[in-house]
Amino acid sequence: MYQYKYEKISVQVSGLGITEYKTKNYKQKIEQQAKEGWRYVGYIPTLQRGNGYIEEMDLIFEKEIVG
Numbered sequence: 001m002y003q004y005k006y007e008k009i010s011v012q013v014s015g016l017g018i019t020e021y022k023t024k025n026y027k028q029k030i031e032q033q034a035k036e037g038w039r040y041v042g043y044i045p046t047l048q049r050g051n052g053y054i055e056e057m058d059l060i061f062e063k064e065i066v067g
Helices: 026-035
Strands: 002-014 020-023 039-048 054-064
Touching: 002 026, 026 039, 026 054
Parallel strands: none
Antiparallel strands: 002 020, 002 054, 039 054
């Protein structure tokens, strides 16, 4: 059986004329959770614009429950 943990991250919107969407700190969050024994398994968009751009997402981590 597995236990799951979710970490919310936001996408930063910037730019004039051409809009850029950048995700910051995701690598640090994944590495920190790995140090604590969690494995990154994917993400779920939690806030998405009508044009399809994702503004927030939950990173999903799992850990096997032993015993």
